[in-house]
Amino acid sequence: MIKAWLSQHVFVFGQALKRMVLSPVTNLLSILVMGIAFSLPVGVYILLQNLHAISGQTTVTPQMSLFFKQHATEQDIDTIRNLLQEQKRVVRIEFVSKDQALLQLQQSGGLGDIMHSLGRNPLPDAFVVDIQDANIEALDQLQTTMQGWPEIEYVQFDSVWTKRLEAILNFGRVVVLLLFALLSVAVVAVMFNTIRLQIMTRRDEIELSKLIGATDGFIRRPFLYFGAIQGLAGGITAWLIIALVLQAINDELKTLADLYAWDVHLQHLPERDSISLLLFAAWLGWLGARLAVAGHLKRIESDT
Numbered sequence: 001m002i003k004a005w006l007s008q009h010v011f012v013f014g015q016a017l018k019r020m021v022l023s024p025v026t027n028l029l030s031i032l033v034m035g036i037a038f039s040l041p042v043g044v045y046i047l048l049q050n051l052h053a054i055s056g057q058t059t060v061t062p063q064m065s066l067f068f069k070q071h072a073t074e075q076d077i078d079t080i081r082n083l084l085q086e087q088k089r090v091v092r093i094e095f096v097s098k099d100q101a102l103l104q105l106q107q108s109g110g111l112g113d114i115m116h117s118l119g120r121n122p123l124p125d126a127f128v129v130d131i132q133d134a135n136i137e138a139l140d141q142l143q144t145t146m147q148g149w150p151e152i153e154y155v156q157f158d159s160v161w162t163k164r165l166e167a168i169l170n171f172g173r174v175v176v177l178l179l180f181a182l183l184s185v186a187v188v189a190v191m192f193n194t195i196r197l198q199i200m201t202r203r204d205e206i207e208l209s210k211l212i213g214a215t216d217g218f219i220r221r222p223f224l225y226f227g228a229i230q231g232l233a234g235g236i237t238a239w240l241i242i243a244l245v246l247q248a249i250n251d252e253l254k255t256l257a258d259l260y261a262w263d264v265h266l267q268h269l270p271e272r273d274s275i276s277l278l279l280f281a282a283w284l285g286w287l288g289a290r291l292a293v294a295g296h297l298k299r300i301e302s303d304t
Contacts, residue, residue, distance in 0.1 A: 017229065019198075019222075019226060020226070020229065020230070026194075027230065030190055030191075030194050030230060030234075031230060031233045031234050031237055032237060033190055033234075034187050034190060034191075034230070034231065034233075034234025034235075034237070034238075034281070034285075035233075035234045035235075035236075035237025035238045035240075035241055036237075036238070036241065037183040037186050037187050037190075037234075037238075038183065038187070038234060038235055038237075038238030038277070038281055039237075039238040039241040039242050039245075040179055040183060041176050041179035041180040041183060042238055042242060042269070042277060043242050043245065044172060044175060044176050044179065045176045046242060046246070046266070046267075046268065046269060047172075047266075048169060048172040048173065048176065049267070050266045050267060051168070051169070051172075062130070062131040062132075062139060062157075063128060063129065063130055063131065063157075064128075064129050064131060064142070064143060064146065064155055064156065064157045065126055065127070065128050065129075065155070065156040065157075066080065066084075066126060066127040066128075066129070066146055066149075066152055066155050067124045067125075067126045067152070067153045067154045067155075067156070068080075068124045068125045068126065068151055068152060068153060069124065069151050069152070069153045070124060071151075072124070072125060072151040076150065076151040077095070077125060079150065079151075080127060080149060080150075080151070080152065081093065081095070081127070083149060084127060084129055087142070088132075089131050089132045089138070089142060090129050090130070090131060090132070091130045091131070091132050092129065092130035093127060093128075093129050094127065094128045094129070095125070095126075095127055096125070096126045096127070096128055097125055098123045098124055098125050101123045101124075101126065102123050124153060139157065143155050143157045184284055187231070187234065187281075187284045187285070187288065188284055188287055188288040188291070189288070190288070191227050191230060191231065191284070191285050191287075191288025191289055191292070192288045192289075192291055192292045193292075194227075194230070194288075194292075195223050195226070195227060195288065195289045195292035195293060196292045196296065198223065198226070199223070199292065199293065199296045200296075219293070219297065220290070220293045220294075220297070223289045223292070223293045224286055224289050224290055224293070226289060227285040227286050227287075227288055227289025227290070228282045228283075228285050228286040228289070229282075229285070230285045231281045231282045231283065231284050231285020231286060231288075232278055232281055232282040232285065234281050234285065235277050235278040235280070235281025235282065236278065236281075238277065238281070239268075239269070239274060239277060239278070242268065242269070243268055246266050246267075246268055249266055250265055250266055253265070253266065
């Protein structure tokens with residue numbers, strides 16, 4: 001029983017492939033349209049993923065500066081150092097003494113004469129810490145926690161760049177979802193129209209099959225395979241289009257990256273996402289075919 005079922009599906013699958021070969025131009029155009037439709041949202045998604053990865057190389061690691069009160073003692077500094085070491089998000093700690101900070105300011109700021117005229121060092125001791133990448137809410141919460149530590153006058157954290165990057169990524173994700181939704185509808189419509197034309201050319205064959213007792217599932221099966229195959233081919237086409245575009249971009253990006261000593265290379269979809277793309281494309285093709293067949297079978301039944 002299982003052998004007969006498998007052989008029947010293999011036969012129908014082969015017939016669907018033959019039908020595609022018999023109309024190569026029409027089918028290739030449909031596959032190309034679906035491939036271009038898929039490549040747009042997937043391309044934006046890949047750019048967002050690469051932007052997130054590249055941002056770790058091209059932007060400054062999130063840093064916080066903890067400034068002590070003027071009367072802070074060595075014991076206070078050791079206490080804060082221990083608190084920093086207990087924080088999981090803190091990856092590097094650097095202590096900058098008030099004397100070291102004054103020396104750096106005199107050397108880099110051209111304010112040596114002014115500083116000497118003050119008579120005393122007005123700068124505080126400070127810790128500069130590198131923070132593990134996290135969302136802006138977690139960083140703000142960490143800043144608030146540090147601000148409440150003893151003998152800490154002020155915690156400085158420039159979160160503007162983090163907020164901008166997160167806003168760009170969130171906006172991009174919304175764009176990807178909208179594009180995927182809209183273009184998925186377009187792919188289903190293309191497949192619906194393709195299957196509709198096939199059903200119209202085979203209407204007499206379908207009516208005859210129903211007269212001799214063929215079930216709707218038997219009539220539907222070859223069209224569903226055809227839709228799934230075309231959808232899968234559209235997904236493969238999209239993957240290839242993106243690969244070619246990324247290759248062209250990487251060739252030009254390499255020259256720019258070499259000038260700034262960056263290690264930048266746009267990556268394609270990982271294996272898991274690539275498989276998801278192909279399966280989703282095949283499912284959309286199957287869905288468009290099923291909707292077309294269901295509607296026309298009802299129409300044929302009502303006419304007969």
